[in-house]
Amino acid sequence: MLAKRIKPMALQARRLYVETMFQVMGRALQAVSEVDRSVQEEARALPDGFLFEMTVMPNGPKLVVEHQGDGRFQYLTSEPPRPVDLSIQFKHIAHAFLVVSFQEKTSVAFANDRMLVDGDIDRAIRMTRILNRLEAFILPKLIAERAVKEYPQSLGLPEKVLSAARIYLKVATHFVETARAS
Amino acid sequence: MSQHYYEFFCPVKVVAGKAALEHIPYELSGLSASRPMVITDKGVRGAGLLDPVIEACEEGGQEIVTIFDDVPPDSSKEVVRQIASAYREAKCDSIIAIGGGSPIDTAKAVNILVSEGGDDIAAYAGAGVLKRPLRPFFVVPTTAGTGSEVTAVAVIADTEKSVKLPFTSSFLLPNAAIIDPRMTLTLPPHVTAMTAMDAMTHATEAFTCLAKNPLSDAHATAAVRKISTNLPRVMENPKDSDARLELAQASTMAGIAFSNSMVGMVHSLGHATGAICHLPHGLCMSLFLPYVLEYNLEAIREPLGELLLYMAGPDVYATTPTSRRAETCIAAIRKLRDQLWQYCELPRTLQETGKVSEDQLEAIAHSALDDGTIMFNPKETSIEDIRNVLRRAWG
Structure with a gap:
């Protein structure tokens, strides 16, 4: 009886967790593109105005970022102004949860057919590299190793801590600005 | 609980073996089809490989209604439109x-147009666009390598926009x-070697x-x-x-096997080298x-060691210590090369091809890094890693 009552709450909590993580990741993508040169270099290859979406099928949570040019992303808090150029779609909220709770690496989720790519596959690979770089920065090494295929050996502790602090500060500021605006 | 999951x-x-071609009329009738179109290329016709198919069909009371034998090596939207119109x-x-790959990919695209309607194949590009079965479609491979007869993808060039259109659907x-x-009996030694190494x-x-x-492991090892x-x-x-x-x-x-478990960095490099230096795909493989196996070694030591049994046979496998099986497997591949x-002087290094310059x-490295197959490589790959592999493959 108790289990029956708890289950819907657990599912609701899972959905809420994915939604929250998408909001954090979207803002963190914007922040890391302002902080890290490697990410900027990767992003510069994308056309200006390029819209990237990560979403859950059929109408689940989503994050959308736009390449503003010069390697900078902007997280969009409202509906995108035009159809997105690249969409990575999780087939189910459970699959998105596995990835954003770092139980399954992004590359393994691709290999396990947890998600679909709608758009140019070259750009999906590039965006995955950017997401990996972001995760290596903002997650403690032990957790980041569960999220990415291989933790970058070249990423030293001072660079990681400094960049992570700047990214988190920018994410927090963005959350506050969004709250004030609404 | 294991997180492992697969599809x-x-x-x-699969209709395989002696006199397999003679099964075509029966297989067509089983799908209520009686007016087949043959799609092929000049090379196949020139090698006389159409004759046994036509004979087998005619003897079985099955007329081939029309034949298109001019598929180019890199098929385009225009060619697909032209063949659909003839159909x-x-x-x-x-x-x-x-x-081989080109007539098969072209025929897949033609089947989309003649089943779904329209003249512009670009309208169906991408993944999961098709929602229903297409017209009855048979494939008779004339090379032993691409595996296109069992893959759910096709690539067609859009020459106006200079892009390649991918189509993915079951x-x-x-x-x-x-x-x-009979269909591969006259394949020249060089092509036989390249295509077999593609399959390998x-x-x-x-x-x-x-x-x-x-399930893909079972097919791969066999x-x-x-x-x-x-x-x-x-x-x-x-x-x-x-x-x-x-x-x-x-x-x-x-x-x-590979259409159900994907491929890795050998293909990333092969696609890039093929596009930039115009080397045949099988040769690149x-x-x-x-x-690439040497580069991935520590990440794949266990499966690669297991593969030695199939690569070199039970005697070599049994006499090789477990810790050396992966290296011995790579050595067996080198021996085969x-x-x-x-x-047939199949090149073993980029230099031996005589068609690639160091500059x-x-x-190639940058193109390989963005290739979709790199995602499935067991090791995370940086541009420097790819440069290192290319330097070793240079010779």
Whole structure:
């Protein structure tokens, strides 16, 4: 009886967790593109105005970022102004949860057919590299190793801590600005 | 609880062996098709490979309504439109593709247009656009390597926009793949070697990359055993039809394996080198395979060691210590490549091809890094890693 009552709450909590993580990741993508040169270099290859979406099928949570040019992303808090150029779609909220709770690496989720790519596959690979770089920065090494295929050996502790602090500060500021605006 | 999960799908009926072509009329009638169009290329017709198919059909009371034999090596939107128009004019109701990768991919695209309607194949590009089965479609491969007869993808060039259009749908899979030893019996030694190494790479990468699964493993190991045993036999005696059939089946099995578990960095490098230096795909696979396995070694030591049983046989496997099996497997691949060099001078390094210049390596590296297959490589790959592999493969 108790289990029956708890289950819907657990599912609701899972959905809420994915939604929250998408909001954090979207803002963190914007922040890391302002902080890290490697990410900027990767992003510069994308056309200006390029819209990237990560979403859950059929109408689940989503994050959308736009390449503003010069390697900078902007997280969009409202509906995108035009159809997105690249969409990575999780087939189910459970699959998105596995990835954003770092139980399954992004590359393994691709290999396990947890998600679909709608758009140019070259750009999906590039965006995955950017997401990996972001995760290596903002997650403690032990957790980041569960999220990415291989933790970058070249990423030293001072660079990681400094960049992570700047990214988190920018994410927090963005959350506050969004709250004030609404 | 294990997080492992996989998907496996192959609804293609495999019709393989002696007199397989003679099953085409029956298989067509089973799908209520009676007016097939043949799609092929000049090379296939020139090699006389259309004749046994036409004979088998006519003898079985099955008329071939029309034949399009001018598929170019890199098929385009325009060619697809032209063939679809010929199909409609002749009131055909099914397609038989005869050839290697290009005629098969072209026929898949033609089948989309004649089933779904319209003249612009670009409208159907992408993944999951098709929602229903297409017209009856058979494939008769004339090379033993691509595995296109069991893959759910096709690539067609849009020459106006200078881009390649990918099509992905399970509905692209043919209803049947007809594997007949007569169709590969006259394949020149050089092409036989390249295409067989393509299949070997499909199987090896399927068995060692991230999306490997028990069902693709079974197909991959069987394919490796067949290729390592029968490729030298065919190179020694090209008219050995039993060994030819084994290679053709291995190619199909490797195709089933990799289409369900994807491939890795050998393909990333191969796609990039093929596009920039215009080297045949199978040759690129043969070139890069040992170097990429060496690069991935520590991430794939266990499966690669297991693969030695199929690559070199039970005696070598049993006498090799577990800790050395992966290295011995790579050595067995190198030995096979050396044999192919002896038989037909199949290049083993980029330098030996004589068609790649050192200043192209940087462009190859950047293109390979963005290739979709890099995602499934077991090791995370940086641009510097790719440069290192290319330097080793240079020779």
